[in-house]
Amino acid sequence: MKRIMLLGATGSIGQQTLEIIEHYPERFSLYGATAKTNVEQLMAIVMRHQCKVVAIEETYRTLFNETQFYPLEALSTLVEELPKDVVIVNALVGSVGLRPTVTALLNHRDVLLANKETLVVGGEIIAPLMKRSRGRLIPIDSEHSALRECLRGRKLKDVEKVVITASGGSFRDYSRKQLKKVTLKDALKHPNWTMGAKITIDSATLMNKVFEVIEAHYLFQLPYDKIEAVIHKESVVHGLIYYKDGNIMTHMGPADMRIPIVSALQDEDVLTYRSFFDLTKLRTLHFQRIDSAQYPLFDLGMAVAKKKGLHVVTMNAANEAAVDLFLRKKINFLTIETIIYDCLDRFENDKEITLDSVIEHDQEVKKYVYQEYLGGV
Ligand SMILES: NC(=O)c1ccc[n+]([C@@H]2O[C@H](COP(=O)([O-])OP(=O)(O)OC[C@H]3O[C@@H](n4cnc5c(N)ncnc54)[C@H](OP(=O)(O)O)[C@@H]3O)[C@@H](O)[C@H]2O)c1
Incomplete structure (x- = not known):
């Protein structure tokens, strides 16, 4: 029986992964599940599968009294504390998927990766890790x-x-x-x-x-x-x-x-x-x-x-924030391009990157986009 920790259980890939898990109960079971805000859907998943661990925004902690709870900021700790046999499916969207993947590989765990932004922003950090980790990165894309x-x-x-x-x-x-x-x-x-x-x-x-x-x-x-x-x-x-x-x-x-x-x-x-x-x-x-x-x-x-370096992170962060603004109907479609060009002009490239500098820079670029294109919201 393969036990699965599903990061991003309420999303499109998350839901389809659950379908497969439920289709083969003799092969797979769901060990834990996470979401960002979709709390009712997450509660239903946790109950149906009797999950052992759950992660969502801290405000919902009291709704999950019977399950080991992690706030979203602690996804890496969650991954680190998983039993050795549990396999991780990373179906998160955006650069938030990077840290849990790195933690998983550092702990020699397999990661089934849908979250492509992990490799976009962190490929340079993950590549050497893949060589020395006993954990594998298996693509879902x-x-x-x-x-x-x-x-x-x-x-x-x-x-x-x-x-x-x-x-x-x-x-x-x-x-x-x-x-x-x-x-x-x-x-x-x-x-x-x-x-x-x-x-x-x-x-x-x-x-x-x-x-x-x-x-x-x-x-x-x-x-x-x-x-x-x-x-x-x-x-x-x-x-x-x-x-x-x-x-x-x-x-x-x-x-x-x-x-x-x-x-x-x-x-x-x-x-x-x-x-x-x-x-x-x-x-x-x-x-x-x-x-x-x-x-x-x-x-x-x-x-x-x-060219590699921090500019790849700039491009991804600008895109994430711009697409978010478009999805919230704050900008029009072609402004996504404008925002990406603007950020690449504004932020310098730096060839030396670390996990912390990637995460910090990602936040900085997103903050700039929200300030500039949404008046600081
Ligand atoms: N969908 C596809 O067919 C497909 C195909 C190939 C690759 N991919 C890749 O797979 C990944 C997931 O895509 P998707 O389409 O399944 O996305 P999605 O439907 O938007 O689902 C994203 C999941 O991540 C959670 N989430 C969102 N923001 C988060 C945050 N800041 N912190 C923690 N959790 C967060 C969401 O929770 P809430 O529900 O609570 O918001 C949801 O469970 C992406 O990288 C995408 O490029 C997707």
């Missing part, structure tokens, strides 16, 4: 899970390049002029996937694909010039690996996050999972290069990623 499947039985040194696909998001057929008028409701209508709000907006700006290239760079220890992203509007092919011997391994399947979740959870003992995928209904698949005029944040983001 669909493209990286696809690459992991394509790598089975083969060696990284034989990889010529990898390709991940991007749906193009909610506005892939819009002109820049049309983007000036789009609403939050339009932006949240993703053509292929049902996901949390932030990643849906990140998909529309293509910032999500920048994050995924960074994620692939650290997960598979590949240089940036060996990682490519292409627009593939059908979201049927999730990842490809070109091997040096001319073979190309391709991963395809439905746009269903439960498949990568199953892959990450199951280890070598494969589960039976029904997936509805009829090849004969596929008709045409399209693949095209990313148009930088349509998605300027992609080129910008890749340039920042390649």
